[in-house]
Amino acid sequence: MKRYVILISGRGSNMESLLAAALPGQCAAVISNKAEAAGLALAAAQGVATAAIDHRGFASREDFDAALAAEIERHTPDLVLLAGFMRILTDGFVRRFEGRLLNIHPSLLPLFPGVKTHAQALAAGVRLHGCTVHFVTPALDGGPIIAQAAVPVQAGDDEASLAERVLAEEHALYPRVARWFLEGRLHLAEGRAHLDGERPARGALHAPAAV
Numbered sequence: 001m002k003r004y005v006i007l008i009s010g011r012g013s014n015m016e017s018l019l020a021a022a023l024p025g026q027c028a029a030v031i032s033n034k035a036e037a038a039g040l041a042l043a044a045a046q047g048v049a050t051a052a053i054d055h056r057g058f059a060s061r062e063d064f065d066a067a068l069a070a071e072i073e074r075h076t077p078d079l080v081l082l083a084g085f086m087r088i089l090t091d092g093f094v095r096r097f098e099g100r101l102l103n104i105h106p107s108l109l110p111l112f113p114g115v116k117t118h119a120q121a122l123a124a125g126v127r128l129h130g131c132t133v134h135f136v137t138p139a140l141d142g143g144p145i146i147a148q149a150a151v152p153v154q155a156g157d158d159e160a161s162l163a164e165r166v167l168a169e170e171h172a173l174y175p176r177v178a179r180w181f182l183e184g185r186l187h188l189a190e191g192r193a194h195l196d197g198e199r200p201a202r203g204a205l206h207a208p209a210a211v
């Protein structure tokens with residue numbers, strides 16, 4: 001059976017959606033850079049192994065990433081899923097896991113990389129917003145896009161209401177993509193995501209019915 005590891009920093013609702021999806025693989029561990037991350041307790045309650053590696057205990061990003069990589073490798077995962085993991089990873093770390101490292105980002109990339117994506121979307125006045133699952137490469141939030149889900153921005157939206165609408169789509173999209181990977185259908189090749197050998201990946205866009 002394939003094995004996957006989930007990295008979190010906080011609440012862990014994406015992690016919960018992955019665990020609830022009964023993916024064709026075993027969640028070998030949930031690892032956080034914050035011991036107080038609520039998601040760690042949720043994972044432990046489900047019998048999943050957890051670990052916390054506090055980034056503040058390391059002199060450099062390289063040292064933290066080396067410790068994080070060592071902890072991940074202990075679980076010999078086929079797939080590593082970043083789910084609200086709020087640390088920038090070094091190029092060395094990313095290269096080590098390239099092709100089996102995925103992230104979910106709460107915007108329609110390449111729009112609004114980085115943080116505060118819902119505030120960025122509202123400030124820009126876009127009518128469509130959403131989330132993206134992508135392979136992680138050294139370019140921050142810039143790796144090959146696998147799948148996206150779009151939501152409308154509605155009159156009167158604030159950051160919280162928009163975040164809630166996007167999060168519901170994140171919870172549907174990420175398990176779907178993780179399943180593709182664990183089924184051996186999804187690959188990174190020549191800097192692109194391929195699903196069932198095709199590019200662009202068919203079925204990798206979820207758009208709202210009424211936009």
Ligand code: GRF
Pocket residue numbers: 008009010011012013014015083084085104105106167170
């Ligand atoms: C999600 O919106 C994720 O896309 C972003 O941070 C949030 C994490 O939420 N990077 P959770 O911890 O999965 O509940």
